Amino acid sequence: MASDILLYGTDIVPVGKDQAQHVELTREIARKFNKRFGNTFKIPEVLLPTKGAKIMSLTTPAKKMSKSDPSQSYISLFDSPENIKKKIMSAQTDSGKDVKYDVSRKPGISNLLTIYNLFSNTPIKKIEKEFEDKGYQDFKEKLAQLLIEKLTPFRRKKKEFELRQTLLEKILLEGKKRAQVIAQDSMKTVRKKMGLKSID
16 A cells, blocks of 8 residues: 555545554655655645445444455445345344434444445435434435435446446556556656666
8 A cells, every 4th residue: 555655646545544654654754764864755635535434334333344344344336225224224233213323322323324425415414303303214215215326337337337348448548558667757857866777
């Protein structure tokens, strides 16, 4: 991660809360290199979202959502509407049925409220008000519908690219060539600063 950030002269790195420490390590590497060999690398800044910097697992709300966990614990951008609804409806909630945000006492429903807030841009207090006389099931069904709607463009675009394989390969090849040019230029600068022989 650090090498990718520094190699391409990144200014700002948008990350979740748990990744901020990796960017800080990258910053430290860049500072030490620059101090020893002269100004070479940009010192990247962390960009944390103002809300939703850490989304928790659907099955274990005390644990951060991760794609390395079983698929039932997270929503994929390309999940089918059926899978999205199934995952949301089976997401772990808490005792009682009040749709209230309280991370310490109700981590499950609080996590789902955060997701709803992020995808609808509706204040959590307003969401709570909407569901104050309803239970978890009504809330989950509405959340599932919201996610299905908001993620539809991703599924649609994926299908478009799958049907245009030649275009996709062209985009990837152009991106690869551009990345190689930037990386080669960066490495030439690094070797020169370190007094190493350039590799053509």
